Amino acid sequence: MKNLLDVVKDCDNFPYAEDTDSTYEQLQNSLWKFYIPEDPRPHGLLIDYVVETMPWTADFRVIPAPKKEVHLRRPEDADWQEKCTQIIERQAELAREKGVFPKLGKTRYEQFPIVGANFPVGIDRSFFSYLGTIGRGVHMTVYTRTESGLKFWIPQRHPNKVTYGGMLDNTVAGGMALGEQPLECLIREASEEAGMSEELIRKSVRAAGTVTWVTISDERTGGQTGLINPGVLYVYDLEVDSDMVFKPVDDDVYAFHLMDTRQVKEAMLNGQFKPASASVLVDFFVRHGIITAEDEEDYEEIVSRLHRKLPLPTRSH
Amino acid sequence: MKNLLDVVKDCDNFPYAEDTDSTYEQLQNSLWKFYIPEDPRPHGLLIDYVVETMPWTADFRVIPAPKKEVHLRRPEDADWQEKCTQIIERQAELAREKGVFPKLGKTRYEQFPIVGANFPVGIDRSFFSYLGTIGRGVHMTVYTRTESGLKFWIPQRHPNKVTYGGMLDNTVAGGMALGEQPLECLIREASEEAGMSEELIRKSVRAAGTVTWVTISDERTGGQTGLINPGVLYVYDLEVDSDMVFKPVDDDVYAFHLMDTRQVKEAMLNGQFKPASASVLVDFFVRHGIITAEDEEDYEEIVSRLHRKLPLPTRSH
Incomplete structure (x- = not known):
């Protein structure tokens, strides 16, 4: 340095929006937004490679370009909020089983929160960075x-x-x-x-x-x-x-x-x-x-x- | 509050670029950028009202939409850097004489710098906020x-x-x-x-x-x-x-x-x-x-x- x-x-x-070259806009437009139920605000930023490689379960709705959004569908159950953590866990398990992400490590059994969510929802530490949440x-x-x-x-x-x-x-x-x-x-x-x-x-x-x-x-x-x-x-x-x-x-x-x-x-x-x-x-x-x-x-x-x-x-x- | x-x-x-509504883009696109000689970076952000109302002298080049730029032209003289401050001063004087900005006060005889400029260039305190510099x-x-x-x-x-x-x-x-x-x-x-x-x-x-x-x-x-x-x-x-x-x-x-x-x-x-x-x-x-x-x-x-x-x-x- x-x-x-x-x-x-x-x-x-x-990059920053204030940067004079166009790197910000290019990168920003390339990203997918991650949503959880009952909240219009995105909570994660995903890259093409992750969205295209992930073996998404039916619990997620992937809306392609130009929208580029991944939504965790609202579970039918009364306890749908608790279910969200389990759905993300299952998704991580599936990715691990299929071996699609060579660098995805073992489950850590440590839950990090989705910051800013309206209810408690966690992601295992090992899988956390893939969803681009805070x-x-x-x-x-x-x-x-x-x-x-x-x-x-x-x-x-x-x-x-x-x-x-x-x-x-x-x-x-x-x-x-x-x-x-x-x-x-x-x-x-x-x-x-x-x-x-x-x-x-x-x-x-x-x-x-x-x-x-x-x-x-x-x-x-x-x-x-x-x-x-x-x-x-x-x-x-x-x-x-x-x-x-x-x-x-x-x-x-x-x-x-x-x-x-x-x-x-x-x-x-x-x-x-x-x-x-x-x-x-x-x-x-x-x-x-x-x-x-x-x-x-x-x-x-x-x-x-x-x-x-x-x-x-x-x-x- | x-x-x-x-x-x-x-x-x-x-507004911020991260805001989900479109206020940032709208406002950002409405602004004019202010340039000083020999520097490709803008140093001020002007609003339509100011650019349209200002009786610009020939020392400035006003490039209309979609560029929306105001350039202080490089003076011919060897001491062109010092001249820049005088040109801005003359511009303020002219605006004052013509009474185009009802709220523009008297000269304060206090020079604020154009922050980030590659040479010392000042704007009188009274006129400062009109050019949208830092x-x-x-x-x-x-x-x-x-x-x-x-x-x-x-x-x-x-x-x-x-x-x-x-x-x-x-x-x-x-x-x-x-x-x-x-x-x-x-x-x-x-x-x-x-x-x-x-x-x-x-x-x-x-x-x-x-x-x-x-x-x-x-x-x-x-x-x-x-x-x-x-x-x-x-x-x-x-x-x-x-x-x-x-x-x-x-x-x-x-x-x-x-x-x-x-x-x-x-x-x-x-x-x-x-x-x-x-x-x-x-x-x-x-x-x-x-x-x-x-x-x-x-x-x-x-x-x-x-x-x-x-x-x-x-x-x-």
């Missing part, structure tokens, strides 16, 4: 004040991990499960990943907004490339005393590094961070006055791109 | 910690002011002049408006990003309505001791109020704040964990809209 704007664009790499997670940056400036507790992902193996991350980071609230998720992840107590989090953490983007997936995810993955991360800051030390508590984290501002920036520019994690740290640097308009010529665009308006609804009606 | 999203939309009221300013929120939570020093604008008379504002707020840097502008404004020393600002202020929007002007500006005004504010936080007291030092500020979080929120919802100032305070509330995802259902959209990607370049080539 040449500069910090490139770092942010590495995560937010879907991914949601929490990221917490833990830092300490030293005489030579701020230092950050940066975990390195295990080299064996399929997704972003060996790359740097934020101190605590994780996906929000179906029905989970951001702070609740953060408390769970902080305990699982860094052995931190609920008490410490509740007492000292500061919610500091969101970082949002639209990513076109690439090979670093370890999965299917070219998928449209809009994302929202709820970001948190936590200042700790300089005597607090972080050590890996599970196999996900390989090591924790205590890095100063310069080291973090260098690692970002070298592409060592997971893209979304780099974006959250750039946002931290902006909010804490470490990056300023005076020394960063792309300041305005960086701040905007870190907070992209997502092309799908983020709340229920 | 019904809720905080309405507060943010009161400032950022230009407006730029600084806003600093000054707050103090009390036992009952944060309190904010909120100035009330003089009731006699033509623009947003009597409305509430941020502690220090002002437009950035041609050639001025954000922190430099902040130091000037903090001294002029609140009698604060450069030393205090340099020592204690924290740069915290930007708030951006696209506004369609309304009657509260005291000027022409319906203009397209993209804006970027560089936001700063300053925590002060509880014994520091603010008093008006010039005629712009009528009074300073020390308000708690609840009072600020109420005043926002009652529409008592200048729209851009309300947005900056919402951003402060988000960054400081006063508004969280748990108790604000529009959280994700609010954060995105506070940081809109502007439809014009924010930096030189």
